[in-house]
Structure formats: C-alpha cells, structure tokens
Amino acid sequence: MNDDFRRSAELQQRLHELVPGGAHTYARGADQYPEDMAPVLTHGKGARVWDVDGNTYVEYGMGLRSVTLGHAYEPVLEAVRDQLTKGLNFSRPTELELLAAEDFLSLVPGADMVKFAKNGSDATTAAVRLARAATGREVVAICDQPFFSVDDWFIGTTEMDAGIPRPSTVRFGYNDLDSLRTLFTEHSGQVAAVVLEAATALAEPAPGFLEGVRKLCDDTGTVLIFDEMITGFRWSAGGAQKCYGVTPDLSCWGKAMGNGFPISALAGRRELMELGGLRTGEPRVFLLSTTHGPESVSLAAFRAVVKAYAGDDPVLRMERAGARLADGVNSAAAELGIDDHVSVIGRPSCLIFTTKDAEGNPSQAFRTLFLQEMLRAGVLGQSFVISAAHTDRDVLHTVDAATRSLQVYRKALESGGVTGLLAGRPVAPALRRFAHPRQLASSDRHPARHPV
Known part of the structure; x- marks a missing residue:
C-alpha cells in the first residue's frame, strides 16, 4: 500500500x-x-x-x-550508448540520417519523403504550413478530436486561447462525412487541409468514412493530413493508414518512434515535400529547419525501435x-x-x-x-x-x-x-x-x- x-x-x-x-x-x-x-x-x-x-x-x-x-529497454539503450561515443550533433547531415529515413519510409509505403524533428507539434504545424502553401488557401478543417498541436492554428480553438489571434480553423465530426461536406460548402475553395486521426482509442472509422474523406479532398484539391502520433507504432508500425488502407498526402508521427527519446517526423508525397527542398521551381516553403531534428542519439533510438518491431510483434x-x-x-x-x-x-x-x-x-x-x-x-x-x-x-x-x-x-x-x-x-x-x-x-x- x-x-x-x-x-x-x-x-x-x-x-x-x-x-x-x-x-x-x-x-x-x-x-x-x-x-x-x-x-x-x-x-x-x-x-x-x-x-x-x-x-x-x-x-x-x-x-x-x-x-x-x-x-x-535494453536494445534501445545499447544503440544510444554506441552512438554517444560518436557525437550527437554536427554541421552536416550524417549517414545515420539517410539510414533512419530509409527505415521510416520502408514502414510507410505511401510516403516518398520524410523530415525528422523533435516534437509532434513541429510536424503537424509544418504539415499545415505546407498544405497552405501548396493550395494557396488558409482554412484548416480539423476533426473534433482532442489534440493536434501546441501552435496557434489549433490552440486557438481550445479553451486556453489567451494571446492567440483567431485562427482560420474549423471543425467537423468524426465518422460524419456530411459535416465535412458542409464545411467545404461553407468555405468553398478556401480549405487548405483536412487534419484528423484516422482512428482513436474510442472510435474506429465507419465503413467508407476514410475513403469518403479521401475522395472529398481529391475532388476539392485539398491536402489530407493524418495525425499518426498515437496510432503510429500502436495500431501498427506503419500506422493507422496501413491498417485501414487509406493513404494521406501527409502524415505526422512522434511519440513511440523513439520509445521515449524525442523524435517526430513529417512524411508525405514527393511533390508536396519537395516544396520545402532544393529541387523545386516554386516559391520555397520554410518546412522544418531545426537544430536538434537530426540529433543522432534519437535517430539511433528510432532505428532500434524499428528493429524491435521487425524482429518481434x-x-x-x-x-x-x-x-x-x-x-x-x-x-x-x-x-x-x-x-x-x-x-x-x-x-x-x-x-x-x-x-x-x-x-x-x-x-x-x-x-x-x-x-x-x-x-x-x-x-x-x-x-x-x-x-x-x-x-x-x-x-x-x-x-x-x-x-x-x-x-x-x-x-x-x-x-x-x-x-x-x-x-x-x-x-x-x-x-x-x-x-x-x-x-x-x-x-x-x-x-x-x-x-x-
């Protein structure tokens, strides 16, 4: 007691x-x-x-x-201890970044590119920014689910909105395609992104719901973003999108990626992700540029997690x-x-x-x-x-x-x-x-x- x-x-x-x-x-x-x-x-x-x-x-x-x-967990600690002797942060990319990216994309076949960060909010906010840049629109439609980001576009919709300008964020119901259709009608030609968790602890997608969201986004030129913070490595190593067979344009990851070590990721289609890169003729998006995003200890932890999921269940x-x-x-x-x-x-x-x-x-x-x-x-x-x-x-x-x-x-x-x-x-x-x-x-x- x-x-x-x-x-x-x-x-x-x-x-x-x-x-x-x-x-x-x-x-x-x-x-x-x-x-x-x-x-x-x-x-x-x-x-x-x-x-x-x-x-x-x-x-x-x-x-x-x-x-x-x-x-x-000893295999993760062993990978971290080995990396600690090699240094943590450098002025140029390391081979470890390439290997970690290959590992990640092998788990998420619907994604072509990935960028690592430290917090889940880094990834979700980068995804929203990228969607707005790609579409030239402002409105973000979020599912009526508990939490997406510490940044203004989401916290401005919560009770703790002091100090935050009114965001261009609107809500729709989970498993309620009609509520999403209504938003597209009310904000015709203005919705940049639809953001949702494909599933939660309490709610599985109804038959046709995720497919319907995908089609609505395709029909309106809207970017579909899955928040895989919780579902990733808990529903499956490939997230909810692998379980339900619906591929988003962008997906945001974190939490279990490093078994407690700080790491998150934004992944998605090449034509979107490259807007934040060096191989685009379009105006560049300030996507993710963080000092500690490629920090090697967390990347080593992530690779050990991937190995654990591949060798066991x-x-x-x-x-x-x-x-x-x-x-x-x-x-x-x-x-x-x-x-x-x-x-x-x-x-x-x-x-x-x-x-x-x-x-x-x-x-x-x-x-x-x-x-x-x-x-x-x-x-x-x-x-x-x-x-x-x-x-x-x-x-x-x-x-x-x-x-x-x-x-x-x-x-x-x-x-x-x-x-x-x-x-x-x-x-x-x-x-x-x-x-x-x-x-x-x-x-x-x-x-x-x-x-x-």
Missing part, C-alpha cells in the same frame, strides 16, 4: 515555484492527479516506476503513450495484454454491480476507463476517487494505455488493484457521493480557461471543448 507522498508533495511545491504549472506538459500537471498524491518519479524499468517516497507503481500511458517497449503483445486487462477489470466491476459506472473501453493497445456518478453522468470527482485508490494500490495512470513491457504479473496486479478500488467506488455510489472518501479536490480538465476551481463558474459561458 502506497500511503506516503510527503516528499513528492514537497518537490511538487518547489516545482511550482520554478516551472509554470509545476510541469513541462499540462497532462503531467499535479492538477491531473488527486491532491497531494502526484508522485514525483525517480526512475523506471519495464512497466514499473518508482517515486521519491520509495513507492512503486505499475505505470500506464507511459511517457504520454511514447514508451511502447518499456522503460530502459510489440503491437500484438500490447493487444493481448490489453484484452486481458480490460476483461479483468470489467469482470470485477460487473461482479460488484457497478459496470454501468466504471468500464474499460477502447482498442486493447490504447485503453481508457470511464467513471460515472450514481446518475450515470461522467464525473471528475469519481474519476479522482478511482485514481486515488489505484495510486494507493500501486498503479499510476490516467488511462490503461498499455505497453509491450506489461507482463502477466503487471496485469494481474492492476486487476487486483482495480478490484479493491472499485469496492471503494461502490461505497461512494451507495452513499451518494465521494465526501468522506476522496481526500482532496477533484482533478480538472488540462486545457481549461482558469487555473483555480473557484474561477470555473465564471467560465461556464465558455465551456471547455476538449478536456484532456
């Missing part, structure tokens, strides 16, 4: 003094965890992590879904372990008679859990109670997004922890709320207008559109 978080709480307060928000990613913030129970970690191995208080956890959603092979391992986890937790909820309130849903390699109150409404307070009890039982995660490193023992530990947590959850349902069971304030959406709960009422006229 983890019941001591004092050192973590102390360090978290020091972080708040030095780092806005107390973390470098909003999804990692202390407000996303039960009050005074946000672990500050020291290290990890496989699917387990340790915090400064000596607590141990089975971790999920590792590295915001970037770690699929496990923490400190991490996606299959994730799917099998995820299925066992979902079955175990859902069975426990059913036995307790609360399966209408808590359930594990989604693709087995990308699971989430739902938390509802006694009336069946999604509840942040009940979500926080579940997180609190899972932390105490040695499970850390805002989801059940699994990795290939999760063993049968890890899954069993998680099911046992969930069973105990669900017993507390049922008590809360029976008593009409979390009072007396939840130790502090509920968690809050990461992307929200105001920091403090007492200010949330004043933001009701601007409800958060995409809590993550």
Whole structure:
C-alpha cells in the first residue's frame, strides 16, 4: 500500500515555484492527479516506476503513450550508448540520417519523403504550413478530436486561447462525412487541409468514412493530413493508414518512434515535400529547419525501435495484454454491480476507463476517487494505455488493484457521493480557461471543448 507522498508533495511545491504549472506538459500537471498524491518519479524499468517516497507503481500511458517497449529497454539503450561515443550533433547531415529515413519510409509505403524533428507539434504545424502553401488557401478543417498541436492554428480553438489571434480553423465530426461536406460548402475553395486521426482509442472509422474523406479532398484539391502520433507504432508500425488502407498526402508521427527519446517526423508525397527542398521551381516553403531534428542519439533510438518491431510483434503483445486487462477489470466491476459506472473501453493497445456518478453522468470527482485508490494500490495512470513491457504479473496486479478500488467506488455510489472518501479536490480538465476551481463558474459561458 502506497500511503506516503510527503516528499513528492514537497518537490511538487518547489516545482511550482520554478516551472509554470509545476510541469513541462499540462497532462503531467499535479492538477491531473488527486491532491497531494502526484508522485514525483525517480526512475523506471519495464512497466514499473518508482517515486521519491520509495513507492512503486505499475505505470500506464507511459511517457504520454511514447514508451511502447518499456522503460530502459535494453536494445534501445545499447544503440544510444554506441552512438554517444560518436557525437550527437554536427554541421552536416550524417549517414545515420539517410539510414533512419530509409527505415521510416520502408514502414510507410505511401510516403516518398520524410523530415525528422523533435516534437509532434513541429510536424503537424509544418504539415499545415505546407498544405497552405501548396493550395494557396488558409482554412484548416480539423476533426473534433482532442489534440493536434501546441501552435496557434489549433490552440486557438481550445479553451486556453489567451494571446492567440483567431485562427482560420474549423471543425467537423468524426465518422460524419456530411459535416465535412458542409464545411467545404461553407468555405468553398478556401480549405487548405483536412487534419484528423484516422482512428482513436474510442472510435474506429465507419465503413467508407476514410475513403469518403479521401475522395472529398481529391475532388476539392485539398491536402489530407493524418495525425499518426498515437496510432503510429500502436495500431501498427506503419500506422493507422496501413491498417485501414487509406493513404494521406501527409502524415505526422512522434511519440513511440523513439520509445521515449524525442523524435517526430513529417512524411508525405514527393511533390508536396519537395516544396520545402532544393529541387523545386516554386516559391520555397520554410518546412522544418531545426537544430536538434537530426540529433543522432534519437535517430539511433528510432532505428532500434524499428528493429524491435521487425524482429518481434510489440503491437500484438500490447493487444493481448490489453484484452486481458480490460476483461479483468470489467469482470470485477460487473461482479460488484457497478459496470454501468466504471468500464474499460477502447482498442486493447490504447485503453481508457470511464467513471460515472450514481446518475450515470461522467464525473471528475469519481474519476479522482478511482485514481486515488489505484495510486494507493500501486498503479499510476490516467488511462490503461498499455505497453509491450506489461507482463502477466503487471496485469494481474492492476486487476487486483482495480478490484479493491472499485469496492471503494461502490461505497461512494451507495452513499451518494465521494465526501468522506476522496481526500482532496477533484482533478480538472488540462486545457481549461482558469487555473483555480473557484474561477470555473465564471467560465461556464465558455465551456471547455476538449478536456484532456
């Protein structure tokens, strides 16, 4: 039982003094965890992590879904150690850049060229810029999905839009071709790009949806962009486009590419990508030009990841372990008679859990109670997004922890709320207008559109 978080709480307060928000990613913030129970970690191995208080956890959603092979995965570390002795950053391209590009394009046969960067937002924003340049249009149509970029064209559509000019970005519904057709009608001849995740943890493409999006883009001369940040190396090594057989014009990659090392990629058709190169007669696009994009350690890590996916089947391992986890937790909820309130849903390699109150409404307070009890039982995660490193023992530990947590959850349902069971304030959406709960009422006229 983890019941001591004092050192973590102390360090978290020091972080708040030095780092806005107390973390470098909003999804990692202390407000996303039960009050005074946000672990500050020291290290990890496989699917387990340790915090400064000596607590141990089975971790999920590792590295915001970037770690699929496990923490400190030895073949990646070996490749990195070997590269460290050869230097990290140079004034000219290295052979490693060529080899990494060949590896990448062998996985994504619909792409002709690739450019590496460090963050997912680097790639998605470069894709939007390229689409606008190629079409001479401004409007970007994004699918109504949680997150695409930290840059203005997307953040300007969220609740945290302070300081951002109104973007030329419009939304359409997933699996809703009519909503996309309507946008093309309302913004006739103005849409530069359609941006979407081909699939999510909760939503598979309906028959004909992706094909219909592809045709609409072809008919209107619009650039189709797939965000493969999550689906890449989790749906398959070739991403969702390989699973569903629909090829975008551009695709954006990151997260699991380096098993936690910082690397992202923009890939696409040659005639588009060359607009940012040296072999075009058109006005050149400032596509991607970053100091650390070709940094050799992350490229070496990426090549080791490719090798791991070629020699084994991490996606299959994730799917099998995820299925066992979902079955175990859902069975426990059913036995307790609360399966209408808590359930594990989604693709087995990308699971989430739902938390509802006694009336069946999604509840942040009940979500926080579940997180609190899972932390105490040695499970850390805002989801059940699994990795290939999760063993049968890890899954069993998680099911046992969930069973105990669900017993507390049922008590809360029976008593009409979390009072007396939840130790502090509920968690809050990461992307929200105001920091403090007492200010949330004043933001009701601007409800958060995409809590993550």
